[in-house]
Amino acid sequence: MGPALAAASTASALTAAALEGTPYDLVVSAGIGGGFLPEARVGSLVVADEIVAADLGAETDDGFVSVTELGFGSVRHQPPADLVRLVGDAVGAPTGAVLTVSTVTGTAERAAALRERHPTALAEAMEGFGVAEAAAVHGVPVLEVRAISNPVGPRDRAAWRIPDALAALTEGFGKLVPVLESWNRHDQ
Numbered sequence: 001m002g003p004a005l006a007a008a009s010t011a012s013a014l015t016a017a018a019l020e021g022t023p024y025d026l027v028v029s030a031g032i033g034g035g036f037l038p039e040a041r042v043g044s045l046v047v048a049d050e051i052v053a054a055d056l057g058a059e060t061d062d063g064f065v066s067v068t069e070l071g072f073g074s075v076r077h078q079p080p081a082d083l084v085r086l087v088g089d090a091v092g093a094p095t096g097a098v099l100t101v102s103t104v105t106g107t108a109e110r111a112a113a114l115r116e117r118h119p120t121a122l123a124e125a126m127e128g129f130g131v132a133e134a135a136a137v138h139g140v141p142v143l144e145v146r147a148i149s150n151p152v153g154p155r156d157r158a159a160w161r162i163p164d165a166l167a168a169l170t171e172g173f174g175k176l177v178p179v180l181e182s183w184n185r186h187d188q
C-alpha cells in the first residue's frame with residue numbers, strides 16, 4: 001500500500017515486460033478509496049480525469065504549497081481524456097480528480113481543506129500517483145478507477161464497506177475490459 005510501493009511495483013512490471021519484448025499499452029490503477037460526498041457514495045465507482053499527489057509539498061505560514069508551486073516538478077497526471085469518458089460511460093461512474101495521499105484523511109477539517117484545494121476531487125486513495133509516475137517514465141498511458149469503501153472525513157472504521165466496494169469494482173471491470181480492448185491510444 002502507498003505511492004512508493006505502487007511506483008516501484010509498477011516500474012518493475014513495466015521494465016520486465018519491455019525487456020521481454022511484450023510492453024504494456026496501458027496501466028490501470030484500481031482499488032478501493034475514500035469518496036467525497038455527495039458525488040462519490042460508498043459502493044459507487046469513480047474514474048480519474050486527473051491523478052493528483054495531494055500532500056506532496058510543504059507546509060508554510062500561508063498553508064500548503066505543492067512541489068509544483070515550489071518549482072520542483074509536477075503533482076498531477078492526466079489519463080487520456082477519450083478513454084476516461086469511454087470508461088466512465090461504460091461503468092456509469094462520474095469522472096473527476098482522484099487524490100493520492102500518504103496519510104488517510106481522518107477529520108472533517110482535512111476533508112474540507114482537500115476539497116477546497118481540489119474542487120473537482122471525487123476520491124482519495126494511496127497509490128494512483130505512484131502508478132502514474134512509473135507509467136509516465138515508460139511513456140505508457142494510465143487510468144485510475146476507484147470503488148468507494150468509505151467517506152472521506154472523520155475516522156470511522158465501522159462505516160467501511162470494503163466487500164461492497166470490491167463487488168462494485170468487480171462488476172465495473174466486467175464492463176471495462178471490452179472498452180480497454182477496443183481503445184486505441186493513437187485515436188486520441
Ligand SMILES: O=C(O)c1cccc(C(=O)CC[C@H]2O[C@@H](n3cnc4c(=O)[nH]cnc43)[C@H](O)[C@@H]2O)c1
Nearest residue numbers: 001032033034104105124125126127149150152155
Ligand atoms: O485505519 C484507518 O483509519 C485506515 C484508514 C484508511 C485506510 C486504511 C487502510 O488500511 C486501507 C488503505 C488502502 O485502501 C485505500 N483507501 C481506502 N479508503 C481510503 C481513504 O479514505 N483514504 C485513502 N486511502 C484509502 C488506499 O488506496 C489503500 O490501498 C486504514
